[in-house]
Amino acid sequence: MEHSMFCYQCEQAMGGKGCTKYGVCGKSPEISNLQDLIIYQLKGIACYAKPLLEKGEHIDKEIVKFVENALFTTLTNVNFDLDFHLEMLKESQQVKETLRNKAPHGNYPEAATYNLSATKEEMIRDAVIAGVMYEVDLDPDIRSLRSTVLYGLKGISAYGHQARYIGHHSDQVDQFYFIALEAINNNNLTLEELIQMAMRAGDMSVEVMSVLDEANTTRYENPSPQKVNVNIKKGPFIIVSGHDLRDLELLLQQTEGKGINIYTHGEMLPAHGYPGLRKYKHLIGNFGSAWQNQQQEFDGIPGCILMTTNCLMKPRDTYKDRLYVTNVVGWDGIKKIELKEDNTKDFTEIIDKAIELGGFEKNEKEKEILVGFGHHETLSHADTIIKAVKDGKIRHFFVIGGCDGAKPGRNYFTEFAEKVPDDCVILTLACGKYRFNKLEFGTVAGLPRLLDIGQCNDAYSAVRIATALADAFETDVNSLPLTIVLSWYEQKAVADLLALLSLGIKGMYLGPTLPAFISPNVLQYLVDTFDIKPISTADDDLRNSLQQAN
Structure with a gap:
């Protein structure tokens, strides 16, 4: 069956209007529709959470974490793995039922009362009601503001996820996930109220960035100026991309003394500014340029790549076997490094693969740039x-x-x-x-x-x-x-x-x-x-x- 989709959450939206046949990012209509359904489930969860928050009740942090990760999963260039989405949808139903049993009785909107279907085919069929453009007669300004709040929320969730991973969070932000998700499903809100909600999303964005700043600077100290080599060195290597400094730290700890060079890539470049990370002498430089050039730059390289947050593009066959993902990042058939019960990860597989591949054969002349301000x-x-x-x-x-x-x-x-x-x-x-x-x-x-x-x-x-x-x-x-x-x-x-x-x-x-x-x-x-x-x-x-x- 042919599926259509509608997504306009990122700058590369087809024709500057929206992707309707296939995502420019590599997202299939199937994945796009399942992501719509995940957001729909989150709105339903929020409808039950809001009255509980109003009564002064505490929402379990495991539920907050689920909502945060689910939002993050649907952000551009994060996850393209079908099974991951199906598992997340099943979990969303469990979370919804937990809150439904606690929430006061009343009239709840359809996003709340909806129950997830059993099979993938049924879920995709149901996803139509969750589409951005499903309510044809919705005031375009209301739709625009709802989308703006939702996309701001997705950005906030990415920062929240990173901070939580190193033990920092803001209760205010945690509650805002539910308040904002309920608001963008609430037909009683006026344009003015939605504008206020968008500004509140801005406040929460400042708040979550300050929490993440505190998390990073407490754990790795304040960044200071550091010259970073942007050319390659001889020897086995792992390239770390994305934003998650904790993943880089764990990998640096586990590769110490093993003769493996670690390069940052993309948004990981600023890691060199942090004294707590650059103390590892095998963090030797930055590889390549911005995320959108990865398919050319990773093409057949003799080392491994770890993707920690968003920025993943469709992996080419020439490096598919040496690409690893972690956190909520995913692509069908790409190896994933899971979080263990003790909040650490085991990078043995990627380390062994990097040694086996052998790495670069010679040094390039050093070229340095300055980071850390x-x-x-x-x-x-x-x-x-x-x-x-x-x-x-x-x-x-x-x-x-x-x-x-x-x-x-x-x-x-x-x-x-x-x-x-x-x-x-x-x-x-x-x-x-x-x-x-x-x-x-x-x-x-x-x-x-x-x-x-x-x-x-x-x-x-x-x-x-x-x-x-x-x-x-x-x-x-x-x-x-x-x-x-x-x-x-x-x-x-x-x-x-x-x-x-x-x-x-x-x-x-x-x-x-x-x-x-x-x-x-x-x-x-x-x-x-x-x-x-x-x-x-x-x-x-x-x-x-x-x-x-x-």
Whole structure:
């Protein structure tokens, strides 16, 4: 039977509108529809959880963890494994029944009263009711805001998952999963109430990023400047991709003394800034560039790859046998490393495979880039920065970063960075930085002009830096000589964007295209309220940014 689908949650949505036959990300209609059904089940779970929360009852953290992981599973480029989705759906039904038995009696919406069917075929048939476009007559602005809240929530869940893995969480965020999921299923909410919910998602995004920042910096210390070799070295190796620092730490512990080189990849590059990770001498460099080039870069390499969070593309046959996944990442037939009861993992299989493959045969000439300018490090230079601004040596700050993608039009970000004048500082984060982080930017006022503040969740660092500078100049963030140029791709970028908006940051540039799920009226609201601007040309946007500052 031919299945159709509808998904418009990421920037590569077909024709800028939505994928209807097959996901550009590699998601089949079957997987897409099962993911819709997972979200539908989560909404139903939330309908039972909300009245319990209102009565002051505590929702079991195992249930929270399930909801968080289920949301994360449906984020772009995470999981493509059919069996994993079927298992998750079965578990969702158990969770739903547990809460249903505790919740007060009353009239609950269909997402709550629905019971999961027994077979895969029936589940896919049922998934029609869970589709984004199922309610044909729904007000497009309501649909747009519901989608915005949901995608923000997916981004939050990814950060929440990482923090929880190293023993940190926020009760406020944990409760918000249920509150927001119930809200986007509630037909009584007005546009204004949904706008407020989107802003609350922004607040929760800031909260979860601060919890993750605390988790990472408590466990691995505050990042500090570190030069990272971006060329290869001789010997067996494992490449670690994604965002999860704890997975990298466990692997480093288990490979110590075994003659295996560990490379970071993609969003794992900032790991080199953390003293608690770079103390392992066999963490020797970063391999390749941003996630969307992995099929070429992993092609037939003589070593192993570990994918820890999202960023997985359809694996080619030339490296399928040496690719391993963990956490909620999955693809049919790809080996998975499971979490053990004691919250650790056994990486023996990937280690043995890396030794067997033998690794690179010779060293390339070293080329180094600099990472490690989180908020703690950057603000340790606050006096220098403030003096340089007052003396006219630093004219403007640009935050250029976000998620990268494969579609044309993203060279804008490279061009923008290259054209930033020499008396300006560039702060960068997330994998958007691979467009320009190997270029030479030199220094200004004794500081590197390009400061890598970390992963996408380190949008939190950018905010901490901006607010501290605003305080020093006795002004607000919007009056600083600061421009934010964001590239968006998936739902963590949505969470980051909502976080910045909830903090009242105005005048951001967003590209390379605007999200398909933002309706014209919602876009107008964002323009009117936050002066958000779609990118135009690098020259024009740069000129406007510098003019406004003067």
